[in-house]
Amino acid sequence: MIAKISSYVLHGLNGIPIEIEVDVNNGLPAFDIVGLADTAVKEAKERVRSAIKNSGRQIPTRKITANLAPADVKKEGSLLDLPLAIGVLKACGGLVADTDGIIFLGELSLDGSLRRINGVLPIIISAVTAGYTKFIIPKGNANESSYVAGAKIYPAESLTEVINHLSGLKPIEELKIRDYVAGEGKNLYDTDLSLVKGQTVAKRALEIAVAGGHNLLFVGAPGTGKTMLAKCIPTIMPDMTKEEALETTKIHSVAGVLKDGDGIVCTRPFRSPHHTATTVSLTGGGSNVRPGEISMAHNGVLFMDEMPEYSRSTLEALRQPLEDNVITVSRASGNVTYPANFILCGSMNPCPCGNYGSEDKVCTCTPNQIAKYKARLSGPLLDRIDIQVQVDSVKYAELSSNEQAESSSTVRERVNKARKIQKERFKDDGILTNGSMGEKHIKKYCALSKECESILQSAYESLHLSPRARSRIIKVARTIADTCESVDIAPAHILEAISYRSL
């Protein structure tokens, strides 16, 4: 008798339905898996054999053939262990049960228990969209799966539990679907803007950057708190919506960075790849294509400490995702598109020694060295970073002062207001924030009064601004106007925007 079991494999952030057919024939005892399976799938037979034996069942000493259909889709990963085991049991008559319409996912351990796998959430979402409703998954994946409405999920701990469930001996309790509560994980951030002393300019810049979705760059000597400021960005970003949270969780699930207890990712991700990171680790890729750091920072922050230390090609690879908010990874095995909508926050020293421009410290670099250091960030990349602020060391008196600075939640309220205005404004344009405005949008939404024009004109001349700095200033001015809930861009907004340029 041929047994047919349904399962799914991952392709990018989507699931592809797989049908597993198992047949038991006469012949020398063997277990063959056909249908474009990778090594992890091929090795499944050993795990399946032991797991079945250690669950107290017999595996027939006959020739077992398993076919994974469709045969032209490459199957990766260990998530097909469970469906294979169920298929074998059904095919040899060890299990009599109706498995139609149930999606089985899970890796088996030799003792028959089920292990956690990566990418369960995107698979369930895809499958629900495709009309499947019942899922049997490892218990370790229960938390992340519990937010998909319309799915009946049965988390199992072992193969025995699954067999008992299917045969009706001891049904597994259905997983309770949870509602997503925005801001559930608010207290998970271990930092707050009120803990940052001084740095009024940088904090203000942070608020504007988040309000308008602008990328920003901190320029300052080592140890001035650039990293701490950057870590505060998620705390003042608007709460994740359910869609955002699911999308981010999907990516993290595929990448395998979700931890056991993690349910859905409801805190804005903060990714800080080290400057030795390779281009592929940042953009995604590899032989088994996986999302990179920029996708893991989706809906959150990508913090690049010591930005000029990254290799040139790595930095330049950021340009396209910064523009399009997605990254398309092309490999021989096909194209995969991952979302990558993040706020880029960079930090750098003003010069190799870090003291250039300081009033009371001596810079030991030559002008040539300083110019070279700055030139490591290319013009086109800097064009995409609207706000560039200098961060300076805080005096000891400020560090020890007890004066309470504004907390993240207060700032977040203002950010939310500004974001709401932008959402309304761009509802027909397919963008969400001022930071994503192109020249077309600037023309449409950033009409400048004569006075503003003349300020820009005089700033252009007296402060030696570059032409590309102009649209950056206007975009930031638009956001500043939004934070003040002002319909038009006022001269003060332009002037403040002018002050956020240091390169």
Place this chain on the structure above:
Amino acid sequence: MIKYTPSELCLIWLDSLTGFSYKAKQGLYNLLDGKTELKKFIELNRVSLTADVGDKNYNTLLQSANKSYFAGVLDLLNERNIVAVTICSKNYPKELINTANPPLVLYAKGNLELLNEKAFAIVGSRKSLPISISTAETYAKSLSNAGFTLVTGIAEGVDKTVLETALKNSGKVISVTAGGFDNIYPASHIELFNQVAKEGLVLSEYPPQVKAMPYNFPVRNRIIAGLSKGVLIVSGAIKSGTLHTAEYAEEFGRDLFAIPYGVGVPSGAGCNDLIKRGAYLTDTPKDILDFYGIGETEGQDSAKKVALNLTDDEKSIVSALSNGSMHIDKLCEVTGKKIFEIMPIIAVLEIKAIVVKAGVNVYGLTRNDLEE
């Protein structure tokens, strides 16, 4: 094409030879000047010359004392429109000739009339604070307008600012380079160099092909000080090349001016040190103009405070900064304004060139003649 006198040619020839010290060249010039049969003379005096300059240098002399070598040297200069002004030339700067070790030959490109104008040097460090750069600009503008020919180098920072300001105001300006004209350092200033050569004058004591070596810079500074009546040091740390110029100025008896700095500002410590040692303290261009007994040509009576039609907000910031530069956080505290209120005002004052960055997030005034 310039017609050089035999003495001038002799100097140009000597200066083109490598391996001779300044003293040796001077001695050879006194010996060889006016000798018509140069090669013969050198051959005849082999023994005494070898004793003076050594075997190797004697051979150099002998091999280069011929027509084709002379022509080569002159072609090199003429191709590049470079004029050699020698110590026996009529237009050799009078101020320079009375200093110790004046260059035997000055290679010049541009307006040669500037050589004997009333000159004033403005120098400072390459990595000056923005406020020092702004100071250099103010002084360069005033002194240039008052008719001084400004003298400086061609480095980043103060030098560049002085050159650019003078060019912008169509003022007279001389840049003295530390290498030959084929080797401008920094190379990124080649554009600026060409502009100065066109509208002002560039000078070097080295033939075009000589590279600007680190040890050439202090030597070059003696020309900057030597050319000028007075020298203004805009910025400089205790141990900096800028202070070499100051030392030469003292040695040559030039009027030495320095901008004062606050306590604990490393890039100004050298200036303060000069003031301690007797340099004139100056915090407005008027000090220098008064010193030389000239009023500013713009006819401004600088003693009077200038009213600049500032708004109340702007005035409050200007008055807060009048006691010295201040961090923006402190400025918020003093004026009682929020950061987003204060930033636009500072930006306006920056555009009006009244306020300038004096450090990271530190702002200071560029002038001290504002009405309260």
